[in-house]
Amino acid sequence: MLIKKAADIRSSEITPKSLYLNRRKFLANAALAGAAAAMGVGVKEVISPSTTAFAGNKIEGLKKSPFSTSETVTPYKDVTHYNNYYEFGTEKTDPAEEAKDFRPRPWTVKIDGLVEKKQDLDIDSIIKMAPAEERIYRHRCVEAWSIVVPWIGFSLSELIKRVNPTSKAQYIEFTTLLDPARMPGQRRQVLDWPYKEGLRMDEAMNPLALLCFGMYGEELPNQDGAPLRIVLPWKYGFKSAKAIVRIHFTDKQPLNTWNVMAPNEYGFYANVNPNVDHPRWSQAKERRLGEFFKRPTLMFNAYGDQVASMYNGMDLKKNY
Amino acid sequence: MHRYFKPVVFLACLAPVGRLVWLGLHSGLGANPIEFITHSTGDWTLTFLLVTLSISPLRRLTRQYWLISFRRMLGLFAFFYGCLHLMTWVWLDKFFDVHEMLHDVAKRRFITAGMTAFALMIPLALTSTKWAIRKLGRRWQPLHRLIYFSAAAGVIHYIWLVKADLKKPLEYAVVLGILLSYRAVTWVIGRQARATRVREQEGRAFVR
Numbered sequence: 001m002l003i004k005k006a007a008d009i010r011s012s013e014i015t016p017k018s019l020y021l022n023r024r025k026f027l028a029n030a031a032l033a034g035a036a037a038a039m040g041v042g043v044k045e046v047i048s049p050s051t052t053a054f055a056g057n058k059i060e061g062l063k064k065s066p067f068s069t070s071e072t073v074t075p076y077k078d079v080t081h082y083n084n085y086y087e088f089g090t091e092k093t094d095p096a097e098e099a100k101d102f103r104p105r106p107w108t109v110k111i112d113g114l115v116e117k118k119q120d121l122d123i124d125s126i127i128k129m130a131p132a133e134e135r136i137y138r139h140r141c142v143e144a145w146s147i148v149v150p151w152i153g154f155s156l157s158e159l160i161k162r163v164n165p166t167s168k169a170q171y172i173e174f175t176t177l178l179d180p181a182r183m184p185g186q187r188r189q190v191l192d193w194p195y196k197e198g199l200r201m202d203e204a205m206n207p208l209a210l211l212c213f214g215m216y217g218e219e220l221p222n223q224d225g226a227p228l229r230i231v232l233p234w235k236y237g238f239k240s241a242k243a244i245v246r247i248h249f250t251d252k253q254p255l256n257t258w259n260v261m262a263p264n265e266y267g268f269y270a271n272v273n274p275n276v277d278h279p280r281w282s283q284a285k286e287r288r289l290g291e292f293f294k295r296p297t298l299m300f301n302a303y304g305d306q307v308a309s310m311y312n313g314m315d316l317k318k319n320y
Numbered sequence: 321m322h323r324y325f326k327p328v329v330f331l332a333c334l335a336p337v338g339r340l341v342w343l344g345l346h347s348g349l350g351a352n353p354i355e356f357i358t359h360s361t362g363d364w365t366l367t368f369l370l371v372t373l374s375i376s377p378l379r380r381l382t383r384q385y386w387l388i389s390f391r392r393m394l395g396l397f398a399f400f401y402g403c404l405h406l407m408t409w410v411w412l413d414k415f416f417d418v419h420e421m422l423h424d425v426a427k428r429r430f431i432t433a434g435m436t437a438f439a440l441m442i443p444l445a446l447t448s449t450k451w452a453i454r455k456l457g458r459r460w461q462p463l464h465r466l467i468y469f470s471a472a473a474g475v476i477h478y479i480w481l482v483k484a485d486l487k488k489p490l491e492y493a494v495v496l497g498i499l500l501s502y503r504a505v506t507w508v509i510g511r512q513a514r515a516t517r518v519r520e521q522e523g524r525a526f527v528r
Contacts, residue, residue: 082352086485145355188487261484262484280429282424290351
């Protein structure tokens with residue numbers, strides 16, 4: 001794998017125009033178009049140019065993955081301008097703005113706890129651990145919207161295998177960077193910083209669990225969790241911790257930030273489940289960004305073949 | 321002068337919906353246009369409710385008594401944005417699924433609160449005509465105090481729906497708190513003044 005400086009093709013050009021045009025069709029369906037017609041205003045056919053500062057560095061030599069979906073990929077602009085990343089503000093549009101000057105280098109990840117090879121790993125040595133794959137995953141937020149993203153990374157198990165967890169290690173805990181100077185959202189106690197997430201060891205070892213450092217052919221943009229995050233497509237988005245600085249192996253079930261914040265609303269498992277409602281809204285349907293009608297949410301976000309067996313015999317209404 | 325001023329204010333009140341149409345035509349509603357419209361119309365409903373509630377205090381404090389002639393229009397705009405907000409939910413979120421909507425109203429307390437806020441605005445909008453004001457006479461004002469409860473339910477609706485960041489709903493709550501306490505204070509002062517007046521009269525009667 002080779003990481004090259006960006007030069008010629010930008011992601012905005014890779015994203016098929018048809019996707020942007022879909023948005024237009026979508027709007028034409030909405031009442032607004034009617035209002036427009038009444039006012040005699042034509043829908044502008046010019047595609048608005050993207051203004052993002054791109055993460056830039058292209059990642060080449062990507063392997064394809066059998067886990068990839070063939071569903072339509074969500075436009076890059078949406079995935080980079082509609083983010084739940086409270087470290088950079090609580091509005092969806094905040095992270096694109098507030099993370100602009102964030103520098104994800106130098107960066108080390110502390111590996112500790114019940115593991116033989118405790119160490120501080122440099123981000124660039126992590127990226128080189130295994131061949132990078134492109135994995136096009138469905139991503140379902142607990143707020144009932146979803147996207148399809150071509151992530152780049154490799155199975156989290158690749159890293160775990162290399163650091164030799166002891167036999168006592170049953171859980172794994174991820175910690176996001178705590179640095180209010182670089183993460184302005186942390187200057188307010190909206191959540192109990194730093195953000196923490198956790199997995200059971202078998203979940204972490206599941207090949208679907210992705211250690212992720214890129215998307216759309218490039219390194220991760222800051223607002224999507226640069227330089228290192230996890231992606232767990234069968235779980236609600238908040239499980240997929242961003243900007244990870246510590247991976248801790250433990251024998252106790254870790255606390256996860258949203259669970260601490262509102263235990264009756266966000267569980268430890270947080271598996272996508274259309275049959276278990278969030279107390280304040282239904283999880284039966286979701287809105288795929290760019291689509292007008294909602295679509296039904298599928299159990300485990302339709303990754304049941306890979307993950308359902310891990311939860312055999314568990315009451316998923318209790319372990320939400 | 322105010323006669324020419326009124327159409328200007330009317331158009332200004334339409335600006336938020338005009339902005340939505342304009343943004344919609346220029347791909348400006350972001351990645352989730354329906355959410356954008358829902359939030360925007362909800363924000364403006366609350367804003368217009370609070371602006372309507374601020375007319376009376378403002379009028380008395382600044383002695384600009386003509387302000388009262390704008391109160392009905394502003395209140396009706398609150399209702400207008402409330403209707404848009406509700407329609408966004410009924411149409412674009414629930415797609416007229418009555419069963420699902422009833423389920424939500426009963427089960428999700430933030431929707432119960434929002435529905436209450438909206439329902440309380442309906443009688444106010446219906447009795448806003450000159451004819452209704454005349455017909456209701458002295459009962460009109462007590463009826464229109466329902467706006468206090470509508471605005472409170474609206475703010476509670478907002479507080480109950482946010483995930484973690486209470487900053488924005490609490491801003492509305494603070495403004496509403498100030499506007500309602502102003503009324504409570506003037507009510508108490510008014511009552512005391514009345515009581516004093518009565519006592520003075522009684523005193524005078526005694527002397528006489």
